[in-house]
Amino acid sequence: MTSFLSVKDLHVEFPTDDGLVSAVNGMDLSLERGETVGLVGESGSGKSVTTQAIMGLFKDSKARVSGTIDFEGTDLISLSENRMREYRGKKIGMIFQDPLSAMHPFYTVGEQIAEAYRVHNQVSKKAAKEVAVDMLGRVGIPAARSRADSYPHEFSGGMRQRAMIAMALVCEPELLIADEPTTALDVTVQAQILDLISGLQQETNSAVIFVTHDLGVVAELCQRVVVMYGGQCVEQAPVRTIFREPGHPYTRGLMASMPALSDETGRLKPIPGSPPALLDLPKGCLFAERCEVAKLLPEGLCREERPLLRIHGDHEVRCHAHERGLLAVGGPSAAGNMKGESADV
Structure with missing residues (x-):
């Protein structure tokens, strides 16, 4: 059965004076009608560029876009700018971060x-x-x-x-993309906006891609989570699975860096290091330089061989350690980091 929206092997590259910037590097994403998917990751992970490619915002630019974006049986990448205008706004709507x-x-x-x-x-x-x-x-x-x-x-x-x-x-678009719509708002207004989006979605049965840094928002609003790093999907699964059994070291790092209500020290646990340079992506796993688990694997494996996105039921993970069972179960619990109801996520 074909998904309502299916993004496969999406690449978005920007020519610059210094070289080719690989902002999105083989992204995969699927979405069903009426579903809300959270797209998460650090700044620079490719979230906004992915959604802008779905909107067809690079049609008249120098950006190089390849792969497939299948929307109800139509490949949006192959459409001309004039044809894409028929979809943009009518079938696909977008809420930008800064109105x-x-x-x-x-x-x-x-x-x-x-x-x-x-x-x-x-x-x-x-x-x-x-x-x-x-x-x-x-x-x-x-x-x-x-x-x-x-x-x-x-x-x-x-x-x-x-x-x-x-x-x-x-x-009344069939697909709504919300790109960090509550970032600059206080928590009270944020809650009102989230309720508004959720209520309007139920009225129209539209699908929603929610781009955010806030995992608390994801737990409250989304049915499924897609974790991006270096322009790739490194993990995707239902919300309950992601928060209870994160399968990628990067996902675990994101959860560990969240403020925890139970942490009396009030200290955050940032992921060490920096995201990879998009001008010169590493040969192997894009997270290898920041990953502590890579040290447990055969020398050079993570830095020389890029892992594939493996399917485990409804859970997809791109990690050599997960393939070998080192990260299959457990991980940091989200319960202490979320709102009061998070233990039931």
Whole structure:
């Protein structure tokens, strides 16, 4: 059975004066209709570039994109920019991390939402304005009719994010990509935004890719987790599996670096070292230089031979140590690091 969205062997490379930057390096991802998948990893791991490739944002750039992005039987990579515009906004919507920079400062919020609607629907400006007002009301903007005439800078951070969500959802896309939509918000507004996305998803039965650094958000919102490192998927599994039996040393490092409510010292445990240079990726495992488990394996294995993404039931892991059973069970528990209900993840 074909997935609703299937990304296979995706590569995104950017030519620069210093060489070719391999931002995404053989990424695999699948998504079913109505499912929410969390895409996690450190900055520079390729999360945003992957989602931008799905949106077709590199069509008119010098970026080199290869592989397949199958969306309901259509390979999005092979589409022209004109054909991709028919999908972007209508079938695939995106909530950007910073709505203030994503929205035009010279047009009112209502005008921008109405324009997004008119691109894909043959309606008058007046009818589109009514749709925009209705959408602003649905995302919780008070006095939506009057606030539709406000400019982005006149909205608070939380209101701008709601307006950005309204713009992304106004055409009721089948796939919604949320790229760090709550990063700059306080925890109260963050919780409101997460509830809003979840509620609107249930109304439309859309699929959601949620890009985030916050594993607590992933545990609360997502059914499945995809962990990225060096532009690759290094692990993916259902949320319960990831938090109880992480199979990759990098995933364990991410969990260990989370603030723990039970840790009286209040100290974080960062992953030592830095992500690989995308201009010159190592020959072997991309995480080998930072991995303590690599020392337990035959000398040179992790640095000379790049591991494949192996399937173990509903759990996929890219790790030589996991293949040999060294990381098959156990690992740091997420229970102490999550919110009060996390032990039931």
